[in-house]
Amino acid sequence: MTYTRLGDTGLEVSQLCLGCMNFGSERPWMMNDRAASVELIHEALDLGINFLDTANVYSRGESEDIVGEAVASANRDELVLATKVFGDMGEGPNSSGLSRKHILDQAEASLDRLDTDYIDLYQIHRWDDDTPIEETLEALDYLVETGRVRYIGASTMTAYQFTKALYTSDVEDLSRFTCMQPEYSAVARYEEANLLEVCEGEGVGVIPWSPLAGGFLTGKYERGAGPDDGTRGAASESVRSYFTEENWAVLDAVRDVASEVDASPAQVALAWLLERDAVTAPIIGPRTSEHLRENVGALSVGLTADQVERIAEPKTPRYPQA
Template sequence: MAYTRLGDTGLEVSQLCLGCMNFGSEQPWMMNDRDASIDLIHEAMDLGINFLDTANVYSTGESEDIVGDAVESASRDELVLATKVYGEMRDGPNGQGLSRKHILDQVDASLDRLGTDYVDLYQIHRWDEHTPIEETLSALDHLVETGRVRYIGASTMTAYQFTKALYTSDIEDYERFACMQPEYSAVARYEEANLLDVCEAEGVGVIPWSPLAGGFLTGKYERDGDPEDGTRGAASESVRGYFTDENWDVLDAVRAVAAEEDASPAQVALAWLLEQDVVTAPIIGPRTSEHLHENVAALGVELSESQVDRIAAPKTPQYPKA
């Protein structure tokens, strides 16, 4: 396993982050097997992955609980545990969002489920239009000051929102976001015209979610065929949203490079992302040991500049449609 630093911080993280959204029972495509989920986390750590990402809202706390059980016997000093706050955890007032009350309530609940007294990386899952960013940053700063959180991060917002948050931290002397978690892959490149320039200029680490576009870039789907039952493509309209002519052209290029390198399309897609200077560690979401090993082997795939350009060529980065 190779390690890198999270943005401008001194925090060392594996070049692949294990995404833990699949560990739960909220959706039929999830693992739905607690013991198998724990075994897969142990296997990832044995392969050198020290960076695990979850969220309180994933299966309404079940993912955090599984991660907590899995890491109970691990060396906490080496692990980087990341979780998130924002989503709805219960009906009623203050059950979601980024108010000071909700953040302070939820961090304690997350710590309890994770079985730890601190979170290495605490991220706001979305921008909260109903809470002043000053209130959110003040609460997060308090968590760092009191030792319950080591670093803070953000996910999925506009460049303006993220820039406003960073500059507010600078002006008010609050803890600054150390990383951003955007959607980014060879077929989802709109953040190249939005968040990624901000991250690069501000020294913010980038940990992309859905680096394989919900499985589209693994090559499991065909241009002229319907997704097989049991796949995310069959269950999720968001995955089928990748089924455009432009994206099929990207996948054709990925498959061609994979054949040249004696690698799988998934490995080439991850290697392409790792070639982007702004990227710190893609968040992988394997559901089997085979997929985990395939993903980790992507670290050994080196692409030429020409191959990187060929994969990028069919798409022009642009803002997503409203």
């Protein structure tokens, strides 16, 4: 395993982050097996992954609870535990959003489920149009000042919103976002025209979600054929949205390069992301030991500048995406 710094911070994280959304029972394509989930996390730790990302809304806290159980016997000082806040966690008022009340309540709940004294990276899952960014940042700053949180991050917003948040932190002398979590892959490149330039300019780490486009870039789907029953593609309209001619052309290039470097399409797709200057650590979401080890194998795949360009060539990044 290789390690890198999270943006301009001194925090060392593995170059792959273990995404923990699959650990739960909310949807049919999730692992739905607590013991197997814990075992897979243990295997990731054994492979040197020290960076784990979850969220309070993943199976309504079940994912955080599983992660907490899995890391209980690990060396906490070496781990970087990340979770997120924003989504709906109840039926009544104040059960979602980025108000001071919701953030502070949910931080305590996440700490309990993760069975830890502090969260390394606490991220806002989405932008909240109904709460002033000053209120949100003041609540996050309080968590940092009281030692409950070490660093703060954000996910999925416009460049204007993110720039406004960074500017507000600087002006008000509040804790600053050190990390951004956008969707980013060889077939979802719209953030190159939105957030990534801001992140590079401001020294913000980037941990892309869905780096394999929901499995599309593994090569398991074929032109003209519907997804097999039981796959994420069959259950998710967002995966099927990748089935465009432009994206099939990207996948063709990924497959060609995979043959050239003796790797799998998934490994090449991850290696391509790791070649992007802005990227710190893609968030992988394996559900089996085989998938986990295949993903980690991407760290050993070297791509030439020509191969990187051939994979990029079919797409023209636009925001918002066409």
